[in-house]
Structure formats: structure tokens, C-alpha cells
Amino acid sequence: MELTPAVLDRMAEEAESGLDITKLRRRPGRPSMGSGPADALPVRLDPELRQAVDDRAAAEHTTASEVVRAALRRYLKVG
Numbered sequence: 001m002e003l004t005p006a007v008l009d010r011m012a013e014e015a016e017s018g019l020d021i022t023k024l025r026r027r028p029g030r031p032s033m034g035s036g037p038a039d040a041l042p043v044r045l046d047p048e049l050r051q052a053v054d055d056r057a058a059a060e061h062t063t064a065s066e067v068v069r070a071a072l073r074r075y076l077k078v079g
Helices: 005-017 047-059 064-076
Strands: none
Touching: 047 064
16 A cells, blocks of 8 residues: 555544554464463574574474474474
């Protein structure tokens, strides 16, 4: 959508009059990854380990997060 002055005026009017949340579309969230909601676990990786994770992810056409999850599952013998 091009943000023309008319579009910006309409958006400003809508914002000032209050947003009708019933008109908003619900977007699906992230897909579940197991038996329940997933928790985030921030970790620090040295540059070499991070590069190895990124290289594996690229080679397998997946994400770094999935590589880490798969490695943890194998190491901990879970799932």
C-alpha cells in the first residue's frame, strides 16, 4: 500500500477515533514444538561454536535453533 497523504489522513482518523479490534485479523502463532509451550533459553556461544552451528544449519537447510535442539535431544537422550 502506498502511503499517500489521503491514506495517512485515514489512518490518523482511525487511530484518533479508536481502533476496532474486532476488525483485526488473527495471525497464527508459532507452531508448537512438543507437548506444550516452548521456553526460550538464551545461551552464549564462542565464535567457533556459533560458526559450526550456522554451518550445520545451512548444510541442512534449517535454522540454528533447530540444530541446537537436535543436538540437545541427542546428548540428553530425549525425544
